[in-house]
Amino acid sequence: MSQEDQDAMAAEWAAQLEEDEAGGAPEEQAAGGSAADDEALAAQWAEALAADEKEKSAEAGGGASPSFSAPAQDAHFKDMTEMARQPKDNSLKRELDFILDIPLEVSAELGRTRLLINELLQLGQGSVVELNKLAGEPLEVYVNGKLVARGEAVVINEKFGVRLTDIISPIERVKQLG
Secondary structure (H helix, E strand, C coil), X not given: CCHHHHHHHHHHHHHHHHHHHXXXXXXXXXXXXXXXXXXXXXXXXXXXXXXXXXXXXXHHCCCCCCCCCCCCCCCCCCCCHHHHHCCCHHHHHHHHHHHCCCCCCEEEECCCCCCCHHHHHHCCCCCCCCCCCCCCCCEEEEECCEEEEEXXXXXECCEEEEEEEEECCXXXXXXXXX
């Protein structure tokens, strides 16, 4: 049944309902025929909808109506175990490439001290500031303010540098965070 047929049937049904609400024909009310007509019209409407559903399912399913009586079949999946065990070098390299251009602040600390503002204001050229570290103690190397290594001061090509002697373990770094 086409869309036009359904629309015509719906219009006919709506007209019939309006007529019944308005009082309808007196002979139909006396005989009680309007309820029978409504039921016949509703049955006709249901048949049209069922036919339309069959047409749609035939178009979508290749002509076969849906049936749930077919036995269940086992699903077969490809074994992905070997593929999962292979190293993912390419993805790891891409992840590292992503972070290689992030700038970090690296600093080496000889030692620290605390001064009062009065003492700071009295400092001048040639003043000596005493630090909390002893001579020969290792320098501390910080990356973005976090201690990552210790080392000793060296001079290379007339520039200062730090030779790393001890790298802080990840466990110690986590302890420092707390």
